[in-house]
Amino acid sequence: MPIRCEIVSQDRLIFEGDADSVLLPGTEGEMGILPHHAPLLSTLSFGVIKVRYKNTEEIFTVAGGFVEVQPDIVTVLADRAENVRKIDVARAEAARLRAETYLTEGPPPDSDAYLRMEAALRRSRLRLDAVSRYRGGRRANMPSMVDDRD
Amino acid sequence: MANAREVLLRIRSVKNIAQVTRALQAVSASKVQKAMQAMYRTRPYATKAWQVLTHIAAQPGRGILHPLLVERKQVENTLIILISGDRGLAGAYNSNIVRFTLKNFSNYPHPVKYITIGRKGRDLMLRRGQEILAEFSNLPAAPEFADVSAIGRLAVDEFLAGNVDEVYLVYTDFVNMVRQIPTVKKLLPLEVESGEGRVEAFGASQAPGATYIYEPGQDELLDEVVPRFTALQVYQAVMESLASEHASRMVAMKNATENATELSAALQLEYNKVRQQTVTSEMLDIAGGAEALAQSS
Structure with a gap:
């Protein structure tokens, strides 16, 4: 059951x-x-x-x-x-880049914006990670999808 | 019969009104769409959260689980969160919810205090001499959870401090464009058999007696879940009420536009009649005058 x-x-x-x-x-x-x-x-x-x-x-x-x-x-x-399957890779990638650039520019840590960006970075990394790990098998059948992140 | 000039002025003013109400109708139509979408997006989460809360409350020995679940032996003060609109011209929306609240609570055996959301509800309640603990108005057009979480927190704090012994939520449930139902929901303490229609029973799991395993500890988890999910119910009620308000305003404005159109048609007819009569009587005058001249010469 x-x-x-x-x-x-x-x-x-x-x-x-x-x-x-x-x-x-x-x-x-x-x-x-x-x-x-x-x-x-x-x-x-x-x-x-x-x-x-x-x-x-x-x-x-x-x-x-x-x-x-x-x-x-x-x-x-x-x-x-x-x-x-529904994660928008391009968007997640863009979000990760945006967060990374923001964080390396060295804004004051502990500020709200800093913590928000850090969380955003963690989320986009998690998404990209999941995509590269779990879409892999399917991608073998779909050669049109290039860009393997592993 | 009125004179033609007066009728003409009335036609003009009625047409002006129709124009205004038509514009308001169009604005509300687009707002109701947005509010509806927002409400449907958050509804699944709120419904599930409410289910989880009722499951928690259905456990044996709920009284010692969390202070928010404790049923007070003696109810002395009641708090009502009343959700209404900031603006009028929404048909019977505001007066319906206020009348509904008063019908349910004006003969209540113990003192009732209100937290009002929306200016209209506040004003109407004040006029009826009700005690208002706090009021929130001018919420943003598309509220986020953060915008209303303070309201839920205030209710929770009042309950925990012992100032009130039960909390009800009164809002307008959105069913569809033409049907919005004033609803009262007991928020605190949680009631197991709360007649929440949307919580579908699913057989065995509904049976009380099941005690939860908590990860991490019970206290930390319940401290986080119970107040938050309670505040979430307030948020969802605000979203439902907002959609209801816009829908109600749209329907009211549609009716007003139709009535104005009808009235202007009736006035037009009257104007035509008056004009025709004037022409006829002038004709008669002229004809009579000509006749008289012809006879005299």
């Missing part, structure tokens, strides 16, 4: 569907959730969520949030989340 998995971020519904297992980046370490898991409430750190169902695997990046597990449902309330 599969477990239901729902991923929402603050600005939209990201994923809704069945899963055989869900892998999550908890703040206390990776967690694998299978059907009939005991109720659990945890915070999430930066990382990827893997939702496996039959022979498919959906991968999402997540930048903090919460997860609630019930025996038959996993609800992810992410601060930000994205399906790896």
